[in-house]
Amino acid sequence: MARLAVIGSPVAHSLSPVMHNAVFARLGMDATYGALDVRPEDFASTVEALRHSDYVGLSVTMPHKDAALRISDDVSDEARRVGAVNTLSFVDGRIVGHSTDGTGCVRALEHHGVVVDGSRCVVLGAGGAARSVIVALATRGARDVVVVNRTRDKAVAAIDGLDRCRVGTVDDLAGAQVVVNCTSVGMGTSESPVPRESLREVGCVLDAVYFPLRTSLLDDAVAFGAIGVDGLWMLVYQAVEQQRIWFDHAVDPVVMRDAALAELARRGNDPTL
Numbered sequence: 400m401a402r403l404a405v406i407g408s409p410v411a412h413s414l415s416p417v418m419h420n421a422v423f424a425r426l427g428m429d430a431t432y433g434a435l436d437v438r439p440e441d442f443a444s445t446v447e448a449l450r451h452s453d454y455v456g457l458s459v460t461m462p463h464k465d466a467a468l469r470i471s472d473d474v475s476d477e478a479r480r481v482g483a484v485n486t487l488s489f490v491d492g493r494i495v496g497h498s499t500d501g502t503g504c505v506r507a508l509e510h511h512g513v514v515v516d517g518s519r520c521v522v523l524g525a526g527g528a529a530r531s532v533i534v535a536l537a538t539r540g541a542r543d544v545v546v547v548n549r550t551r552d553k554a555v556a557a558i559d560g561l562d563r564c565r566v567g568t569v570d571d572l573a574g575a576q577v578v579v580n581c582t583s584v585g586m587g588t589s590e591s592p593v594p595r596e597s598l599r600e601v602g603c604v605l606d607a608v609y610f611p612l613r614t615s616l617l618d619d620a621v622a623f624g625a626i627g628v629d630g631l632w633m634l635v636y637q638a639v640e641q642q643r644i645w646f647d648h649a650v651d652p653v654v655m656r657d658a659a660l661a662e663l664a665r666r667g668n669d670p671t672l
């Protein structure tokens with residue numbers, strides 16, 4: 400049996416097991432996906448023990464994304480540019496590091512008919528998730544990527560070494576074709592990271608926050624006529640990309656999304672309410 404897991408601490412809240420196991424069940428695969436709560440000091444030895452076992456790979460979450468980059472024998476171009484690894488695959492005993500969040504973002508946009516190539520993009524936030532999205536947009540033909548963050552210095556660091564990127568302000572939202580929120584503002588609250596009026600001329604907003612599914616940011620943008628893409632699409636599509644890496648196959652994102660929505664509802668956190 401092929402084994403996979405999310406490795407992090409904490410991991411109990413992760414939706415990855417239900418999403419990936421739903422795919423295995425749908426396809427009748429002899430594979431299972433679990434959750435490993437591992438402390439930072441045990442990360443390297445755990446991965447070392449798994450690389451020669453029946454584990455095919457791992458999803459890596461907080462606080463191990465930097466350590467995952469360091470432990471990788473080979474690193475994808477994207478993960479190298481991002482400077483962090485959220486997916487490991489074990490290939491002939493070698494540890495290969497990947498970054499799938501940025502691809503997840505771009506494919507979630509494409510799912511909604513939004514084209515990145517040639518578009519003016521704004522990324523809100525400058526943390527790890529933001530860096531993945533900035534790299535993905537900048538390397539997939541965005542005309543420019545403007546990074547807006549509460550702490551300006553972090554925005555400067557987030558675009559380090561990347562072409563067609565600059566640091567900006569909320570004024571840059573005017574006329575932006577693609578806006579991606581990578582701040583945590585709006586998670587579990589009705590706050591929005593930007594003033595409502597700043598969204599008047601925006602083409603599309605993807606909010607990486609997925610609880611609630613309909614954030615105030617999305618509500619405001621959609622009210623002005625923008626396309627709204629919720630964060631569960633990005634989460635699902637980064638998992639679709641992981642399945643491509645581990646098994647070299649294309650899976651139905653709706654199977655994963657339905658499984659995630661059912662799990663959230665089961666926990667009493669139905670995000671569609």
Ligand code: ATR
Nearest residue numbers: 524525526527528529548549550553581582583584
């Ligand atoms: P992740 O790994 O999910 O990207 P992170 O690295 O902690 O998480 O980044 C969180 C992002 O949300 C940062 O851009 C942070 O802004 P700062 O760099 O100024 O800290 C942003 N953020 C968090 N809380 C915020 C708030 N109340 N207002 C504005 N931005 C906020």
